[in-house]
Amino acid sequence: MTELFGIPLPALLGQLLLGLVNGSFYALLSLGLAVIFGMLNIINFAHGALYMIGAFLAWMGLEYLGLGYWWMLLLAPLAVGLLGVLIERLLLQWLYKLDHLYGLLLTFGITLVAEGAFRSFYGVSGQPYPVPDALHGATNLGFMILPNYRAWVVAVSLVVCLGVWALIEKTSLGATLRAGTENPRLVQAFGVNVPRMVTLTYAGGAALAALAGVLAAPVLQVSPLMGSNLIIVVFAVVVIGGMGSILGSILTGLGLGVIEGLTKVFYPEASNTVVFVIMAIVLLLRPAGLFGRER
Amino acid sequence: MRAAASAAMAHPELRQSPLLGYAALFLGIAMLPAFGAYPIFVMKVLCYALFACAFNLLIGFTGLLSFGHAAFLGTAAYCAGHALKVWGWPTPLGLAFGAAAAAAAGLVFGWLAIRRSGIYFAMVTLALSQMLYFVFLQSPFTGGEDGLQSVPRGDFLGLPLANDLTLYYVVLAIFIAAFWLIYRTVHSPFGQVLTSIRENEARATSLGYDVDRFKLVAFVLSAGLAGLAGATKTLVLGFATLTDALWTTSGLVILMTLVGGMGTMVGPIVGALVIIALENKIGDVGRTLAEWTDIAWFNSLGESVTLVTGLIFIACVLAFRRGVVGELSYRWRRRAERRAPGR
Numbered sequence: 001m002t003e004l005f006g007i008p009l010p011a012l013l014g015q016l017l018l019g020l021v022n023g024s025f026y027a028l029l030s031l032g033l034a035v036i037f038g039m040l041n042i043i044n045f046a047h048g049a050l051y052m053i054g055a056f057l058a059w060m061g062l063e064y065l066g067l068g069y070w071w072m073l074l075l076a077p078l079a080v081g082l083l084g085v086l087i088e089r090l091l092l093q094w095l096y097k098l099d100h101l102y103g104l105l106l107t108f109g110i111t112l113v114a115e116g117a118f119r120s121f122y123g124v125s126g127q128p129y130p131v132p133d134a135l136h137g138a139t140n141l142g143f144m145i146l147p148n149y150r151a152w153v154v155a156v157s158l159v160v161c162l163g164v165w166a167l168i169e170k171t172s173l174g175a176t177l178r179a180g181t182e183n184p185r186l187v188q189a190f191g192v193n194v195p196r197m198v199t200l201t202y203a204g205g206a207a208l209a210a211l212a213g214v215l216a217a218p219v220l221q222v223s224p225l226m227g228s229n230l231i232i233v234v235f236a237v238v239v240i241g242g243m244g245s246i247l248g249s250i251l252t253g254l255g256l257g258v259i260e261g262l263t264k265v266f267y268p269e270a271s272n273t274v275v276f277v278i279m280a281i282v283l284l285l286r287p288a289g290l291f292g293r294e295r
Numbered sequence: 296m297r298a299a300a301s302a303a304m305a306h307p308e309l310r311q312s313p314l315l316g317y318a319a320l321f322l323g324i325a326m327l328p329a330f331g332a333y334p335i336f337v338m339k340v341l342c343y344a345l346f347a348c349a350f351n352l353l354i355g356f357t358g359l360l361s362f363g364h365a366a367f368l369g370t371a372a373y374c375a376g377h378a379l380k381v382w383g384w385p386t387p388l389g390l391a392f393g394a395a396a397a398a399a400a401g402l403v404f405g406w407l408a409i410r411r412s413g414i415y416f417a418m419v420t421l422a423l424s425q426m427l428y429f430v431f432l433q434s435p436f437t438g439g440e441d442g443l444q445s446v447p448r449g450d451f452l453g454l455p456l457a458n459d460l461t462l463y464y465v466v467l468a469i470f471i472a473a474f475w476l477i478y479r480t481v482h483s484p485f486g487q488v489l490t491s492i493r494e495n496e497a498r499a500t501s502l503g504y505d506v507d508r509f510k511l512v513a514f515v516l517s518a519g520l521a522g523l524a525g526a527t528k529t530l531v532l533g534f535a536t537l538t539d540a541l542w543t544t545s546g547l548v549i550l551m552t553l554v555g556g557m558g559t560m561v562g563p564i565v566g567a568l569v570i571i572a573l574e575n576k577i578g579d580v581g582r583t584l585a586e587w588t589d590i591a592w593f594n595s596l597g598e599s600v601t602l603v604t605g606l607i608f609i610a611c612v613l614a615f616r617r618g619v620v621g622e623l624s625y626r627w628r629r630r631a632e633r634r635a636p637g638r
Contacts, residue, residue: 273426
């Protein structure tokens with residue numbers, strides 16, 4: 001059997017793939033966080049909760065309505081996007097004139113409410129969710145066994161991330177969005193409905209989080225706590241990458257997932273903490289983040 | 296009344312009268328057990344009140360939102376518990392060790408976190424505290440998921456602490472000493488510089504203050520005091536668990552300070568009382584609601600404390616940002632201003 005650094009190659013590649021899967025979730029979530037922060041000046045702590053709700057909707061769709069994975073892959077992001085509209089219109093819009101910190105605190109409160117509500121109905125233990133039939137099994141690539149579902153998660157995440165990047169950087173809608181980030185009053189003076197753009201931005205970010213949640217449901221257990229564990233790592237990812245650049249967020253997310261996966265192989269004890277250690281090092285060497293510019 | 300208000304404005308030293316109010320407050324707390332208050336409950340409130348006061352030193356008086364203060368509570372809880380239980384250290388030394396360990400953690404966290412400001416500062420502190428949480432989860436000395444159990448109380452300078460009432464007055468004395476330290480800090484020239492950083496960091500820098508150094512000192516002081524709270528809590532309850540270091544605890548201390556009033560001296564104490572009482576009583580409230588409304592779900596309200604604290608969080612941020620004490624003192628000041636239209 002082929003070995004690399006004393007680790008069997010298939011095991012190494014398996015962990016690498018698992019790292020890429022986690023990295024895809026980091027990328028999807030930090031992308032949403034960055035876009036929302038750019039437009040609303042709010043760090044959306046509730047992003048983890050929206051991801052959790054996405055995963056739960058997938059599970060509930062199957063459990064109560066008999067709607068399978070493919071339906072929920074479409075419906076869950078839509079539903080959570082609508083929830084995002086509600087959150088933004090009812091709660092967040094009152095905070096734009098205040099210090100950023102209140103936005104963080106309010107979305108933290110939303111997180112607690114969502115987590116508490118799901119806990120009171122479903123407890124803290126995870127609910128299993130089956131891999132959809134079409135993506136069952138694995139493909140033998142010769143040098144490794146590639147589980148189809150994990151490959152699918154990475155592929156979808158990459159396509160969606162690049163799609164969002166293209167939407168923001170290459171279309172006129174994206175140009176308006178970027179202009180709105182720079183100077184909302186001027187953009188409004190040109191006749192763009194900025195408040196509606198802000199609402200849609202939040203809804204879009206929320207839908208991305210829910211999409212990540214549905215993708216995660218068959219890989220991880222669907223549990224009320226799955227979001228808050230993830231969001232703190234994603235915060236570290238955002239600090240490392242900086243929120244200035246879309247591609248930067250995607251690359252940082254994927255890269256850190258891979259590093260985490262490799263740490264699981266070589267030094268499993270540190271796999272939980274490695275992202276935070278990297279954050280500390282980046283803060284020492286490049287305080288503004290790898291792709292960041294100081295605001 | 297009006298004369299007193301204008302006199303206080305003309306002679307700043309007369310504004311020291313809040314000290315009398317604090318003395319009355321602490322005298323009242325000292326007499327609580329005589330009125331049948333459960334000492335352990337009041338001691339728990341005092342520990343969290345100290346925790347919130349320490350946190351308030353940062354958010355209220357320096358303008359830094361630390362989202363990782365549970366790390367300091369947890370570090371001190373474990374270190375003090377370990378020193379008392381495994382090493383058999385005398386109680387005061389164990390408490391001091393806990394606080395010192397938390398201050399050391401605060402030095403490292405602060406040194407890293409002050410490189411970023413505002414929202415990033417909050418995210419960095421949250422991430423660092425989560426890292427420490429995983430370290431505690433995996434280290435053998437913390438007892439992992441079980442926590443550190445049956446920590447002995449020992450005695451404090453010759454007073455045996457096995458008696459709840461003796462412990463009560465020791466804890467109260469620790470609290471008053473720490474509160475006095477915070478009061479002195481806030482009202483010292485150093486504290487004035489901290490306030491100026493909160494109000495306008497760029498201007499403080501341009502006046503020649505080494506802003507980063509002031510922030511770091513404030514951070515370490517706050518971490519050490521939060522540690523003192525954690526160590527004392529371990530002494531009172533006899534155990535330290537992972538919850539002490541969890542991010543939800545960081546959120547809880549923010550909520551306490553917000554409910555009581557950020558940037559007020561007494562606010563965090565009020566906030567701690569409200570939140571701890573709520574955590575203790577929420578199950579009863581749920582059962583009463585279930586009886587009234589016939590909705591069986593309310594019976595489980597005791598297990599979903601986070602749901603209720605989350606709702607309070609949202610309500611406070613949206614409509615009650617001054618907090619209980621902040622709102623009262625704001626109204627009192629406005630009334631005083633209306634009665635002295637010459638100003």
